[in-house]
Structure formats: C-alpha cells, structure tokens
Amino acid sequence: MTSSADAAHIYQQTMKMFGAVPEPAFETKGEMERVWGRAWGCDNDVGQLRVVLMHRPGNEMKIVDPTKRIEAIGSFGDPATGWYWQSDTIPPLAEMQGQHDGLVEALRKEGVEVVLLDGEVGGRLKSCYTRDSVIAVKGGAIVCRMAPRIRRGEELTVSRTLARHGVPILRTLHGTATMEGGSFAWLNAKTAVIGRSVRVNEEGAAQVGEVLRHQGVELICVDLYGYQIHIDGALVMIDTDLALVDPSQLPYWFLERLKALKIRTIEITPADSSWVVNCLAVRPGRILMPEGASNRTLDELARHNVETVVVPYDRMQLNGGGIHCSTSPLIRDSLN
Numbered sequence: 001m002t003s004s005a006d007a008a009h010i011y012q013q014t015m016k017m018f019g020a021v022p023e024p025a026f027e028t029k030g031e032m033e034r035v036w037g038r039a040w041g042c043d044n045d046v047g048q049l050r051v052v053l054m055h056r057p058g059n060e061m062k063i064v065d066p067t068k069r070i071e072a073i074g075s076f077g078d079p080a081t082g083w084y085w086q087s088d089t090i091p092p093l094a095e096m097q098g099q100h101d102g103l104v105e106a107l108r109k110e111g112v113e114v115v116l117l118d119g120e121v122g123g124r125l126k127s128c129y130t131r132d133s134v135i136a137v138k139g140g141a142i143v144c145r146m147a148p149r150i151r152r153g154e155e156l157t158v159s160r161t162l163a164r165h166g167v168p169i170l171r172t173l174h175g176t177a178t179m180e181g182g183s184f185a186w187l188n189a190k191t192a193v194i195g196r197s198v199r200v201n202e203e204g205a206a207q208v209g210e211v212l213r214h215q216g217v218e219l220i221c222v223d224l225y226g227y228q229i230h231i232d233g234a235l236v237m238i239d240t241d242l243a244l245v246d247p248s249q250l251p252y253w254f255l256e257r258l259k260a261l262k263i264r265t266i267e268i269t270p271a272d273s274s275w276v277v278n279c280l281a282v283r284p285g286r287i288l289m290p291e292g293a294s295n296r297t298l299d300e301l302a303r304h305n306v307e308t309v310v311v312p313y314d315r316m317q318l319n320g321g322g323i324h325c326s327t328s329p330l331i332r333d334s335l336n
Contacts, residue, residue, distance in 0.1 A: 291310055
C-alpha cells in the first residue's frame with residue numbers, strides 16, 4: 001500500500017516530467033501544425049496568400065426589395081428590418097455571382113485555397129464581404145462584432161465555419177464593441193492599424209489591441225474622416241514596404257508615420273475609381289484589382305514592379321464592397 005508521502009513524491013516527479021510546458025508559444029509554426037493541423041493566421045497583408053474565406057451571394061439577396069426606395073439616401077432599404085442597399089442600381093443576382101465566381105477563379109489560379117461560409121446566412125445581404133467578420137492574426141482569428149443591424153449574426157456563421165476548419169478563435173469581440181475587419185490592416189509583422197469610424201468604436205479597437213499586445217504588435221489607431229466606413233477604402237498594402245493609398249481620406253500625421261516605417265506609397269488620383277484602392281495582394285508585388293485605374297496609376301504600379309491582375313467587379317461593388325472586402329485571409333506566409 002502506497003503511503004501518502006510516497007504518493008506525494010510520485011505526483012511531484014510526474015509533474016516534473018509531464019507538467020506545464022508554456023513553450024513554444026501557441027502561435028509558433030511548429031506548435032500550430034502539431035496541435036491545430038496548420039499554421040493558421042497572418043502577420044502581414046502581402047505574403048503569399050494560402051487560404052481565404054469567402055461567401056458567394058445567394059438567397060440572402062432576396063431581401064432586397066426595389067419597391068422600397070428611400071429618396072433621402074438615393075437608394076433602397078427598410079429601416080424597420082435594417083437592410084439597405086448601397087447604390088441606386090440593383091443588378092441581377094446572376095451578374096453578382098458571375099463576378100464573384102471570377103474572383104474565386106482568379107484566386108485559385110494564384111494557388112489560393114478558397115473556404116466558403118457554411119450554410120445559409122439568412123437575409124444578411126452583406127455576408128459576401130467576409131473581410132469584415134473576421135481578422136486573421138498570428139495563430140488564428142478574431143471574430144468581429146458587426147456595427148449595423150443587418151450584419152449582426154454574421155459572427156455566428158463565420159464562427160461555425162472557422163470551427164469546422166480547425167481555425168483557433170483567439171477572441172470574439174463582446175460587450176459594446178463594434179469592429180469590422182475592413183478597417184484593420186497589417187503594416188508589417190510588428191505593426192497594425194485600425195481605422196476608427198462609424199463602424200469601429202474605441203471598445204472594438206481596444207479589444208483587438210489587447211490580443212495584439214500579447215503578441216508584441218503595436219496597434220496604431222487612425223480616425224477616419226466623416227462617415228467613412230473602413231480603412232481599406234483608403235489604404236491597402238501591396239508589397240512588403242509599399243501601400244496603395246487615397247491621401248484625401250487619411251490624416252497627414254499617419255502618412256508621415258508610414259514614411260517613418262519606411263513604407264512607400266502610391267497615391268491614387270481623382271481620375272481613378274475609388275474602388276481601385278480596395279485591391280488584394282496575393283503575394284508581394286502582385287495584386288488582384290478591379291477595373292477603373294487610371295493610366296497614371298497603372299504606370300506607377302508598373303514602375304514599382306507591381307504586377308496587376310484586373311478582375312471585373314463593378315456589379316459586386318454596387319452592394320458596397322470590393323475585392324478586398326470580399327476576401328478574408330486565414331493563412332498567409334510570413335515575410336520574416
């Protein structure tokens with residue numbers, strides 16, 4: 001019969017041999033692959049894109065009623081139920097689906113694995129803009145909390161999809177936080193930026209910042225102008241040290257901060273479509289972008305050795321989002 005002293009000694013020895021092992025850290029590549037099967041997450045916005053989350057527009061678009069025009073906004077919507085359309089033209093669903101399919105095809109040609117949201121999304125007509133519902137960080141994802149009523153509930157669908165694919169959810173924003181991923185960008189592996197706006201409040205930024213702080217990442221907060229929604233309408237990284245920007249939408253101090261970080265910029269002009277900034281890097285110096293770039297901007301991209309693949313996307317843009325909005329990276333290669 002083992003005495004209590006012997007039992008305590010055995011327990012102590014067992015704990016010494018098989019006790020807590022905090023290292024390696026959760027988000028290190030080897031640990032992620034051993035425990036979670038893949039090295040999920042991102043620490044940049046331009047490394048080779050491996051896995052992206054998307055949603056093909058479908059039955060949820062039936063909520064759009066062309067008889068419910070609101071002259072005050074020059075578009076369509078229903079304040080009682082919370083849905084709204086972003087422009088004065090409602091395209092046929094088949095045209096939107098065709099352009100979304102074209103983007104998926106372009107991504108697959110770049111070697112990107114496309115993961116689609118699981119199941120129906122109800123009447124949430126903005127679900128095709130998956131960028132907003134989840135932010136990929138080192139070791140997994142942060143599930144955002146949508147600001148407008150029509151987008152609430154996207155969080156549940158994306159959480160189920162992430163769980164099915166084995167993506168660690170490091171934080172689900174809660175309380176009164178509002179945060180949408182289109183207003184988040186990696187500048188480099190140690191620096192990220194959030195654009196505070198009508199869609200992103202202080203609490204949302206703070207909760208994202210808490211996750212990043214534990215990973216040694218500095219979060220810069222920029223207040224967007226007026227009723228601007230997301231920072232990806234003003235800035236998208238397109239190479240390791242190069243960003244495409246709309247300088248009219250960003251404060252001067254932030255443009256200077258980009259210089260201090262040794263990030264070069266290509267500025268769009270009034271001749272460009274505003275959607276040009278809303279492009280997507282699939283690897284350093286290679287981007288998928290919509291039609292509408294001026295010759296000057298195309299020349300500047302070429303001068304900076306940026307390869308461009310043009311993907312028609314004007315029908316999808318009518319719902320209020322572009323190529324960047326429609327793609328939420330889950331895995332990118334690190335640049336370090």
